[in-house]
Amino acid sequence: MNPITGKAHVYGDNIDTDRIIPGKYTKTLDVSQLAEHVLEDLDPEFRHRVQAGDILVAGENFGAGSSREQAPLAIKSAGISVVVARSFARIFYRNAINIGLPVVEVSDHAIENEHLVEVDLENGTVTDKDTGQTYRATQMPEVMVNILNEGGLVHYLRKYGQL
Amino acid sequence: MGQTASEKIISRHAGQTVYAGDIAIVQVDGCMATDATGPFALKAFQDMGGTKPWDAHRVALVLDHATPAPNERIANLHKLLRDFAAETGCHFYDVGAGICHQLMVENEHVRPGDIFTGADSHTPTYGAVNAFAVGMGSTDLAAVMLTGRTWLKVPQTIKIELTGELRRGISAKDIILFLVGQIGIAGATYKTVELTGEVVTTLTLASRMVLANMVAEMGAKSGLVDPTGLALWYEFEPILSDSDADFAAVHRFDVSQLRPQISIPHSPDQVVPVDEVRGQKINHAFIGSCTNARIEDLHMAAAVLKGKKLAPGVRMTVAPASKRVLDEALKDGTLAILSEAGAAFITSGCGPCVGTHQGVPGDGEVVLSSTNRNFKGRMGNPNAQIYLASPAVVAASAVTGEITDPADILEGEAWQLR
Numbered sequence: 001m002n003p004i005t006g007k008a009h010v011y012g013d014n015i016d017t018d019r020i021i022p023g024k025y026t027k028t029l030d031v032s033q034l035a036e037h038v039l040e041d042l043d044p045e046f047r048h049r050v051q052a053g054d055i056l057v058a059g060e061n062f063g064a065g066s067s068r069e070q071a072p073l074a075i076k077s078a079g080i081s082v083v084v085a086r087s088f089a090r091i092f093y094r095n096a097i098n099i100g101l102p103v104v105e106v107s108d109h110a111i112e113n114e115h116l117v118e119v120d121l122e123n124g125t126v127t128d129k130d131t132g133q134t135y136r137a138t139q140m141p142e143v144m145v146n147i148l149n150e151g152g153l154v155h156y157l158r159k160y161g162q163l
Numbered sequence: 164m165g166q167t168a169s170e171k172i173i174s175r176h177a178g179q180t181v182y183a184g185d186i187a188i189v190q191v192d193g194c195m196a197t198d199a200t201g202p203f204a205l206k207a208f209q210d211m212g213g214t215k216p217w218d219a220h221r222v223a224l225v226l227d228h229a230t231p232a233p234n235e236r237i238a239n240l241h242k243l244l245r246d247f248a249a250e251t252g253c254h255f256y257d258v259g260a261g262i263c264h265q266l267m268v269e270n271e272h273v274r275p276g277d278i279f280t281g282a283d284s285h286t287p288t289y290g291a292v293n294a295f296a297v298g299m300g301s302t303d304l305a306a307v308m309l310t311g312r313t314w315l316k317v318p319q320t321i322k323i324e325l326t327g328e329l330r331r332g333i334s335a336k337d338i339i340l341f342l343v344g345q346i347g348i349a350g351a352t353y354k355t356v357e358l359t360g361e362v363v364t365t366l367t368l369a370s371r372m373v374l375a376n377m378v379a380e381m382g383a384k385s386g387l388v389d390p391t392g393l394a395l396w397y398e399f400e401p402i403l404s405d406s407d408a409d410f411a412a413v414h415r416f417d418v419s420q421l422r423p424q425i426s427i428p429h430s431p432d433q434v435v436p437v438d439e440v441r442g443q444k445i446n447h448a449f450i451g452s453c454t455n456a457r458i459e460d461l462h463m464a465a466a467v468l469k470g471k472k473l474a475p476g477v478r479m480t481v482a483p484a485s486k487r488v489l490d491e492a493l494k495d496g497t498l499a500i501l502s503e504a505g506a507a508f509i510t511s512g513c514g515p516c517v518g519t520h521q522g523v524p525g526d527g528e529v530v531l532s533s534t535n536r537n538f539k540g541r542m543g544n545p546n547a548q549i550y551l552a553s554p555a556v557v558a559a560s561a562v563t564g565e566i567t568d569p570a571d572i573l574e575g576e577a578w579q580l581r
Contacts, residue, residue: 014348014430018538022545023517027229027237029202041540061349064382065538066517067284069203069300090353090384091284095300141186143314153302157211163188163306163314 001149003120004081004102005129006055010113013059015042017066017092021074034074052079055119057111059085063092072096072103082119084109084126097144100152105138121148165405167320168387169355172295172402176278183319183409192277192294193221194307197263199228199517200282202240203301205247208308215251217311222253223272225263227512232258233520261485261511264288264453268372269487275390275399280307284379285453285535290386291371292395293402295355297385318355318384319411320404321346325360327419332569334463335370336455336533336553338362339377340424344434345414352382354411357404359389362418368393369457376454377535380431423568426551429539437556437568446528448473448561450554451482451509452516455533460484460554461492465500467558467569473505474564480522482509504562518543531566533557 019042021034028034039046056075062085063071072095075083082102086109096103104119106126111117115130124137140148143163150156157163166174166182174180176189196204201224208216216222224244232238241258248255256266264285266272273279275293279286282304289296297315299307307313323342346356356378363374371388378386390401404410423437450456450464461483473479481501483489489511492498498508509515515522516534523543524530530542530549537549550566559569 016430016536016538018518018536018541022540022543023199023228024519024523024543026199027202027240027519029206029240041545061352061382064348065284065379065536067200067282067286067298067300069200069302073203087349087352089349089382091298091300094303098300098302141316143186153306154207154210157306157309162310163312 001122003118005116005118006053006081007051008055008057008111008113008115008117009046009050010057010111011042014061014064015058016064017068017071020063020071021068023066026068026070031073031077034070035077038074038078047078050078050080053081054079055117056080056083057085057117058083060087062088064089067091069095069099072099072101076101084111084117084119097148098153100148102148106135107138109135164409165407167355167404167408167410168357168402169295169318169320169385172276172278173315173317181317183317185317187315187317188312189278189315191280191307191311191313193272194280194304195223195225195263195267195272196282196301196304197228198226198230198241198244200301200304201244204282204304204308205243207302207305211305211309213305213309216253216308219252222308223256223267224248224253225256225266226258227262228517229514229519230258230510230512259486259510261487262453262456262513264376265457265484265488268292269485276402280304280313285376287378287383287386288372288376288453290375291368291388293387293390293393293399295385295387298379316353318353320355320357321351322357322359322410322413324413324415325358325362325418326415327362327417329362329418329421332555333421333423334553334555335366335373337421337424338418339374340426340434340551341421343377343380343432346381348380348430348432349382351378354383355385355387356381356383357387363389364392367459368395369459373454380535423553423556425556425566426537428537428548428550431536431551437552437566440566441568443566444529444564445477445531445560445566447522447524447530448477448479448557449515449522449530449532449534450557452513452534453484454535455554456482456484456488458488458491460533461488461497461501463554464558465497467555467573468504468562469500471504471562473561477561477564479506479561480509480515481506482515483511485511515542531557531560
C-alpha cells in the first residue's frame with residue numbers, strides 16, 4: 001500500500017457526528033447527497049474547499065455521538081483519503097474501517113492547517129511535510145487491519161464469509 | 164482473577180474466558196436497526212451476498228427515526244425495510260409502535276445475560292436488564308445479520324457506586340446528567356460503565372434504562388446497571404462483577420444533596436445545577452426520546468403540570484416511548500392532564516431529538532428537552548440552543564416559561580416523582 005499524501009484540513013476536539021453530517025440529511029442511500037452537507041454546521045465552506053485526496057485532521061474524540069455510518073460515508077464521498085485524529089469515538093472508528101475509509105490515531109500530532117501530510121498506513125507513520133515532523137500512529141487490532149486491507153467489511157465478508 | 168460482568172457475559176458468548184483487552188469473536192443473541200441505519204445495513208447485507216438473516220427471529224427492524232414519513236424519499240426507505248421484513252420473516256415495528264430501545268426491552272428481544280448489537284448509539288440502554296449491549300454502524304450490523312457473530316475488544320470497566328438517598332423530585336436523569344458532567348463526553352470511550360450502589364438497586368426498570376442510556380454520552384461502549392433489586396416480569400439469573408475483578412477506575416458519589424441537573428448548549432457534558440441557569444427563557448419544551456418518555460416520565464411531567472397551564476409563548480410536545488406507554492398514559496388519565504395543560508402529542512419516535520422533523524426549532528430559539536444530546540444542530544437547526552433535563556424540570560419550566568427548579572413551583576404540595 002503506497003503512502004497517501006494530501007493537504008490537511010485541521011479541526012479541533014469532540015467533532016460529533018451531528019456536525020459531520022446532521023441527522024436531517026442521513027435518511028438516504030445516495031452518498032453524494034451526504035457529501036453535499038458534510039461538516040455543514042462546523043464549517044459550511046469545507047465542502048467547497050475540499051479536493052479529492054485531501055486529509056481530514058482532528059483532535060480528541062473525533063466522531064462522538066451517533067452510530068450513523070453516514071458520517072464516515074459523507075467524509076469519504078467528499079473525497080477525503082484518510083482521517084488523522086488524536087483519538088476517535090469508538091463507533092465512528094469501526095464504521096470508517098468497515099466502509100474502507102482509513103483512520104489513523106496519532107495521540108500527539110500538531111499538524112497545521114493546509115500543510116502537506118503523508119500517511120503511511122503500512123508503517124504506521126504520519127508526517128507533516130511542511131514541518132518535517134513524523135508521528136507514530138497507534139497500532140490497530142489485527143482484525144481491523146485485515147478488514148481495511150480488503151477495502152472494508154463488505155469485501156472482507158464476500159471473500160471470507162466469516163469474521 | 165475475578166471478572167467484571169462484561170467479561171463474564173462476553174466469555175459465555177466467545178466460548179472461552181476473556182479479559183479486558185482481548186479480542187473476542189462472539190455469538191450475538193439479537194440485533195436491531197432503525198430507519199436511520201437499516202437502509203444502509205440492508206444494502207451492505209445484500210452486497211455481502213446475504214439473502215436471509217442467519218436467524219430471522221433474532222433480527223428486528225424498527226421505524227422510529229423519521230415517523231410518520233415526512234417525504235417520499237423516506238417513505239421509500241420505510242418501504243424497503245417493511246418489504247425486507249415481510250420477505251425474510253424478521254421482526255418489524257411499523258410507524259408509531261415505539262422507539263427501538265423501548266421496544267427491544269418491552270418485547271424481550273433482549274434479555275439478561277445477552278449480547279445484543281443495535282445500529283443505534285443508545286443501544287447500551289439494555290444494560291438496564293443486565294445485557295451487554297453495544298451500538299454499531301450499519302455495515303457491522305449487516306455482518307451480524309449475515310453471520311450471527313461480531314468481533315469485540317473486551318472493554319475495561321469503570322465502576323460508579325452511588326450512595327445516599329435522593330431528595331424528593333430528583334430522578335435518574337439528574338443522576339446521569341451529573342455523571343456525564345463528571346466523566347466527560349469521552350471519559351469512558353471503549354469502556355463499560357457499571358452503575359451500582361444502594362441508590363441504583365432501589366430504582367425501577369425505567370429509571371435504570373435512563374442511566375444505561377446516557378453512558379453513550381460518556382463515549383462508553385456499554386453500560387451495565389447492577390441487577391440487584393431489578394424486577395422484571397420473568398425470572399432471570401443476574402450476572403454481577405466479582406469483587407476482585409479488575410476495574411479501570413472506581414468512582415463513588417453520594418447523591419443525597421444532588422439538585423436538579425441541566426446540560427447546557429452545545430455538549431451533553433456541559434452540566435450545571437439548574438440554579439445556575441434559572442430564569443433562562445424557553446420557547447419549546449419537549450418530553451420524548453429513548454431517554455425519558457416512559458410512563459414514569461409522563462407521570463413526573465403530569466405531577467408538575469396537573470391543574471396548570473403552559474406559559475404564554477411556550478409550546479410543549481410529548482412523544483411517548485412506545486404505543487404501550489401511550490395506551491397506559493391514556494388509560495390512567497396522564498394524557499388528559501398533559502393535554503389540559505396545553506401539551507401537543509406526536510407520534511412515538513425519535514424525530515425531534517435527532518432533528519428529522521416534528522419539532523425543529525427556529526433561529527435563536529431555546530429548547531428544553533428530556534432527551535440525551537444537545538450538540539449544535541442536533542434538533543435540526545444549528546442556530547438554536549438546546550438544554551437537557553429531567554421531565555420534571557422540563558414540565559416546571561414549561562409552566563413558568565423559563566428554566567425552573569420544580570421545587571420552586573411545587574413547594575408544599577404533595578408530589579412524588581419517583
